[in-house]
Amino acid sequence: MDNYYLGIDVGSVSTNLILIDEDNELVFKRYLRTQGKPIDIIKEGIKELSDEFGAKNILGVGATGSGRYLASIIVGADIVKNEITSHAVAALDYNSEVKTIIEIGGQDSKIIIVRDGIVVDFAMNTVCAAGTGSFLDRQALRLGIDISEFGNKALDSNNDVRIAGRCAVFAESDMIHKQQLGHNQEDIIKGLCSALVRNYLSNVGKGKEITSPILFQGGVAANKGIKASFEEELNNNVIVPKNFDVMGAIGAAILGKKKAKSQGYTNFKGVDLYKNNYGVGSIECSGCSNICEILEIKEDNKVLARYGDKCGKWSL
Amino acid sequence: MKITFPHLGNVYIAAKAFLEDMGHEVIPPPVCSRKTLEIGTKFSPEMMCMPFKIFIGNYIESIQKGADTIVITGSCGPCRFGFYGDMQKDLLRDLGYDVEVIVLESPKEGLKDFKNNIGKLIGSNSLWSIGKNIKPALNLIKIIDELTQLSNKVRAFALDKKEVNKIMDDYYEEAVRVCGTKEITKLTRATENKLKEVKVDQSHSPIKIGIIGEIYTIIEPFVNLEVERKLGDMGVLVEKSLTPTKWFDHHVYSYPFGSKEENLKFKLAKPYLKTMVGGHGRETIGSAIYYNNMGYDGTIQILPLNCMPEIVAKSILKTVSKDLNFPIMTLVVDEMTGEAGYMTRLEAFVDLINKRREEMLIG
Numbered sequence: 099m100d101n102y103y104l105g106i107d108v109g110s111v112s113t114n115l116i117l118i119d120e121d122n123e124l125v126f127k128r129y130l131r132t133q134g135k136p137i138d139i140i141k142e143g144i145k146e147l148s149d150e151f152g153a154k155n156i157l158g159v160g161a162t163g164s165g166r167y168l169a170s171i172i173v174g175a176d177i178v179k180n181e182i183t184s185h186a187v188a189a190l191d192y193n194s195e196v197k198t199i200i201e202i203g204g205q206d207s208k209i210i211i212v213r214d215g216i217v218v219d220f221a222m223n224t225v226c227a228a229g230t231g232s233f234l235d236r237q238a239l240r241l242g243i244d245i246s247e248f249g250n251k252a253l254d255s256n257n258d259v260r261i262a263g264r265c266a267v268f269a270e271s272d273m274i275h276k277q278q279l280g281h282n283q284e285d286i287i288k289g290l291c292s293a294l295v296r297n298y299l300s301n302v303g304k305g306k307e308i309t310s311p312i313l314f315q316g317g318v319a320a321n322k323g324i325k326a327s328f329e330e331e332l333n334n335n336v337i338v339p340k341n342f343d344v345m346g347a348i349g350a351a352i353l354g355k356k357k358a359k360s361q362g363y364t365n366f367k368g369v370d371l372y373k374n375n376y377g378v379g380s381i382e383c384s385g386c387s388n389i390c391e392i393l394e395i396k397e398d399n400k401v402l403a404r405y406g407d408k409c410g411k412w413s414l
Numbered sequence: 415m416k417i418t419f420p421h422l423g424n425v426y427i428a429a430k431a432f433l434e435d436m437g438h439e440v441i442p443p444p445v446c447s448r449k450t451l452e453i454g455t456k457f458s459p460e461m462m463c464m465p466f467k468i469f470i471g472n473y474i475e476s477i478q479k480g481a482d483t484i485v486i487t488g489s490c491g492p493c494r495f496g497f498y499g500d501m502q503k504d505l506l507r508d509l510g511y512d513v514e515v516i517v518l519e520s521p522k523e524g525l526k527d528f529k530n531n532i533g534k535l536i537g538s539n540s541l542w543s544i545g546k547n548i549k550p551a552l553n554l555i556k557i558i559d560e561l562t563q564l565s566n567k568v569r570a571f572a573l574d575k576k577e578v579n580k581i582m583d584d585y586y587e588e589a590v591r592v593c594g595t596k597e598i599t600k601l602t603r604a605t606e607n608k609l610k611e612v613k614v615d616q617s618h619s620p621i622k623i624g625i626i627g628e629i630y631t632i633i634e635p636f637v638n639l640e641v642e643r644k645l646g647d648m649g650v651l652v653e654k655s656l657t658p659t660k661w662f663d664h665h666v667y668s669y670p671f672g673s674k675e676e677n678l679k680f681k682l683a684k685p686y687l688k689t690m691v692g693g694h695g696r697e698t699i700g701s702a703i704y705y706n707n708m709g710y711d712g713t714i715q716i717l718p719l720n721c722m723p724e725i726v727a728k729s730i731l732k733t734v735s736k737d738l739n740f741p742i743m744t745l746v747v748d749e750m751t752g753e754a755g756y757m758t759r760l761e762a763f764v765d766l767i768n769k770r771r772e773e774m775l776i777g
Contacts (some may be wrong), residue, residue: 164754182762206755216773217766219741222759305732389448409583410576 103158103358104366105351106143106173107184107344108136108165111204111231112317114347115143117151122191122352126151129343136165137395140172141372148369159366160184160354162346164205171395171403172376174365177350177357184349186210186217189313191352192339197309200328200336201345202298202318204231209303221302231317233266237273237290241283248287252323255288263293291323295331310334315345374398383407415439415514417535418476419485420469421446423633424558424586425658429485431595432551436536441481442590443472446636450475455749457509463494464637464718464748465630469502477511485535488519492692493723495630520665550595552662557602559659561585562642564609566653569646571614579643581608620651621767624705627716628694628724629656631747638716638747639756648764653710655679655701656694679704686730693723702734702742711767712741714760719748741767 100119107114113136117126128143161167161175162184170178181201189199190212199210207230211219223230238245259281262272269290276286299308312334318324319342328336341348358364377396382389390407404412417433418441419426426442433440444450446468454471473484486502489495499517506513516535521528533539536547569578585605592601623645625632632638632654645652663673672680679700686699698715705713715731717724728744735742743763745756 164758180758180761180765182758183765214773216769217762218770219735220762220766222755305729386445386447410579 100155101157102154103351103355104147104156104160104173105344105347105349105354106140106159106161106163106166106169106175107181107347107350108132108140108161108163108169109181109204109346110164110206111235112343113139113143113163113165114344115140115147116341116344116347116351117147117154117156118348118351118355122348122355124341124344124348127341127344132165136168137172137376137378140169141376144173144369145372148372151369154369156364156366156369158351158354158356158358158364160350160352160357162350166350167405168395172397173371174367176354176361176365179350179353181206181346182208182210182220182222183217184346184353185315186212186349187352188345188349189315189339190215191348192345193311193313193337196311196313198306198312200298200303200312200314201316202230202314202324203316203346206230207298207302207316207318209306209308211306219306221304221306223302233269234294234318234321237270240270241287243283243287246320249291249321249323249325251284252288252291252321253326255284257285258292259285259289261286261289261293263290263297269293288323288327291321291327292330295324295327299331308332308334312336314338315342317343319343380406383412385409385411415483416441416481417483417485418443418473418481420472421634421636422630423635423658424562425555425633427558427586427589427598428551428554428595428658430590431554431593431598432548433485433535434594435550436547438535441476441479443476444479445586446472446634450636451749457505461720463721465634466494466498466502467749468634468637469498470505473502473506473513474509474511477506477513481513483514483516485516485518488517488523491690495693521669552666554595554598554602555662556659557599559657561602561606561609562657563653564606566642566646567651568609568612568614569643570620570649570651571616571618573613573615575647577612578609578646581605581612618649620649621711621764621771622651622653622709623763623767624653624655624701624708624710624713625716626655626698626701626705626713627727628698628718628721629661631716631718631721632656633658637718638745639753641714641716641745641760644757644760645764648761650764653705655704655713656697675704682707686734687726691723691726693721695723695727698724698727699730699734702731702740703738706738706740711771712743712763714763715742715744717744717746719746741770 102117105116113130113132115128119125128146130139130143132139159175160177161169162179162181166178185201189196196212201208207223209221235245238248259276263269314336319338325336374397379394381392383392392406392412394404395402416439419429430440430442450471453474454467458467458470486499488499503515516531518531529539532544565582572578642652664676679697682703683696683700687696690696702713731742
């Protein structure tokens with residue numbers, strides 16, 4: 099029987115589940131919308147995995163993304179890793195020469211600088227979500243264009259419009275203004291792509307040495323317009339890996355494989371876990387003025403975890 | 415006179431003890447919490463830096479508990495902290511709070527004002543009397559800082575990190591209940607012994623990270639989202655570039671020459687920044703180089719959103735990091751209390767350092 103390793107990336111917008119084999123080849127991939135209910139979506143993903151694959155020999159599990167701790171509680175992960183390390187691991191597995199990783203997801207954008215196979219520097223967007231997937235989603239919706247078509251439209255433009263990209267709110271009003279002047283849609287979309295790339299490079303990528311090979315991953319890498327704008331701005335080739343949208347999960351699976359092998363067992367609860375009932379309860383602790391919200395995750399009637407308190411008196 | 419003051423990390427313990435020794439009733443503000451931040455944000459100018467907002471929250475929470483006099487320190491130079499005292503005085507008056515605000519400016523801003531203001535607290539204007547009374551308090555600050563650093567050390571090595579956190583939480587809670595420098599000293603010593611008994615893993619060789627930045631942000635755990643504890647829980651040995659002890663050493667004990675460590679940091683910063691830019695901008699740069707020279711594995715700069723001196727430092731730190739091949743990360747803190755993104759950055763930074771170390775060991 100072949101051995102497989104599971105990677106789960108629970109992000110703000112999407113939840114990705116992937117399965118790799120012993121050679122890190124992807125054999126199963128699900129890209130689901132998190133929709134604010136990560137537990138249900140994780141269960142759904144595991145169910146699809148089980149339907150398609152049955153109870154395969156899953157020997158290691160890694161969890162990543164902002165919901166990584168939650169994912170680990172539900173499925174039993176061998177390793178819980180932050181998104182930066184996971185993305186770097188997957189990128190290095192894809193191309194061991196990689197020097198720069200651009201990752202743009204739903205709420206976060208990151209840059210990871212790699213030299214000789216080690217992460218030497220990284221940065222994430224701070225308090226602004228301009229230029230991330232959620233903003234693009236919203237603009238596509240407003241223009242009545244399917245998000246999967248959005249980037250392609252930009253490629254049709256031959257005269258881009260300048261749009262202020264510093265702040266998502268102002269970018270939007272600038273776009274509306276340009277649209278009311280009568281600019282055509284392709285040009286506006288192209289202008290938006292360039293604005294977002296400028297914003298990324300001057301915020302997240304500021305002061306970083308961006309040298310090739312450059313990998314572009316995360317959900318936004320599907321957008322051909324953004325990729326083209328990056329190539330223009332950087333004057334360099336930008337590579338979008340085949341599984342760009344699930345690179346975090348792939349990295350987690352690779353790390354999970356390594357960990358499970360070194361410890362000699364896996365914590366994975368098996369694909370049947372989707373049959374369990376998971377309940378979430380929350381209470382507001384009134385012990386002090388922090389008024390922490392304590393969350394309790396239950397599997398059937400067993401308390402799996404409790405967290406959210408500053409002082410640790412509830413934590414399990 | 416029921417005295418209160420804003421929170422500055424662990425200083426409240428020594429400040430309370432000192433004022434109690436002087437015979438005052440002291441109402442320390444409740445530990446900074448979301449409520450403090452909520453109150454402060456509501457009544458402060460929106461674009462103001464974060465410490466201002468927390469201070470306002472501290473005052474109002476203390477006033478609600480009965481305080482009628484506020485003691486704060488002043489500052490000079492191009493940093494907004496310099497006008498906190500006057501602005502906050504006006505702000506509280508506009509809100510209808512009838513309180514006295516005593517601003518302790520540095521002696522170089524005018525010895526007479528300094529003596530008068532301190533005089534209000536200790537009931538005598540003579541320098542001799544000021545010196546005599548302040549000494550035990552400064553000593554106390556020192557031993558409390560030593561305790562905090564000891565807890566950082568023990569936490570990095572401890573088998574059960576929770577044990578260390580519990581000891582420190584109990585200490586902070588108990589410290590508000592006991593009175594005067596003598597009692598606090600006793601409590602601090604007892605806590606020290608408890609920490610020394612925590613079971614540790616002697617074979618652990620922790621990575622070392624220096625926390626650098628503006629003093630308030632790095633010493634007040636609520637503001638920096640308990641960065642010392644979070645890193646310690648990951649087994650990292652942390653040290654802060656500035657502590658109340660170091661501040662007093664530099665500004666009071668060694669006045670007007672400055673302390674050895676701070677002067678060294680100025681010297682180290684010189685190739686990058688020759689002049690003071692207000693706040694602790696120059697110290698931040700010097701500290702980064704200092705920690706590199708001391709064999710640390712990396713440093714983290716904590717920057718309160720829109721703090722001018724630290725912004726200057728941040729842009730220079732990029733060059734420092736490159737020149738010295740030394741990992742430096744900047745974390746911006748603001749009113750957000752969500753910790754997920756913060757944890758991601760800390761974890762990734764620790765991963766980065768661990769990986770570097772592995773590579774160096776292999777050669």
